[in-house]
Amino acid sequence: MxxxxxxxxxxxxxxxxxxxxxxxxxxxxxxxxxxxxxxxxxxxxxxxxxxxxxxTARLKYLVTNESGTALQDTEFHTSLESAFEARRDSTAQIGTLLLPGAHPRV
CATH class of the missing domain: 1.10.287 (Helix Hairpins)
Incomplete structure (x- = not known):
């Protein structure tokens, strides 16, 4: 991650x-x-x-199952610590999501 x-x-x-x-x-x-x-x-x-x-990318963290093939839930965590705390078991993996920076409003 x-x-x-x-x-x-x-x-x-x-x-x-x-x-x-x-x-x-x-x-x-x-x-x-x-x-x-x-x-x-x-x-x-x-x-x-x-x-x-x-x-400008925004980093978010997701919790997946052990094989990384399914999300544990749909929450995007703002910190690595938060994602680790949200794991339901120790085999869950943490993935990094890079989102584009906020676009200026027109």
């Missing part, structure tokens, strides 16, 4: 990647992603857009 601290680290890593690496260099992606089949390239605009979405 992801926490806000994880998202902050990912945003920082994306900024570093944009500034220090060639985002269009597929070989560089293959090395750092540890994925020999990786073929995606990113433009600086793609990275900016992803960083922006991650920075």
């Amino acid at each position: 992801l926490t806000q601290a994880d998202i902050t680290l990912i945003v920082a890593a994306l900024q570093y990647w944009a500034e220090e690496m060639d985002p269009k260099d597929e070989q560089c992606l293959r090395i750092y992603a540890e994925s020999p089949e990786a073929e995606q390239t990113w433009s600086p605009a793609d990275i900016r857009q992803l960083r922006s979405r991650l920075k």
Whole structure:
């Protein structure tokens, strides 16, 4: 599961990647992603857009059954602690939900 601290680290890593690496260099992606089949390239605009979405995303947490195939209930928890407290048994899993940031009202 992801926490806000994880998202902050990912945003920082994306900024570093944009500034220090060639985002269009597929070989560089293959090395750092540890994925020999990786073929995606990113433009600086793609990275900016992803960083922006991650920075404004709202994290919620869900409780699922042990296999992660069904929700325990339909509540979106605002904190990891709240989700852990809501588990009905110790085998339940916690999942992270990334929701888009609030859109400005028109």
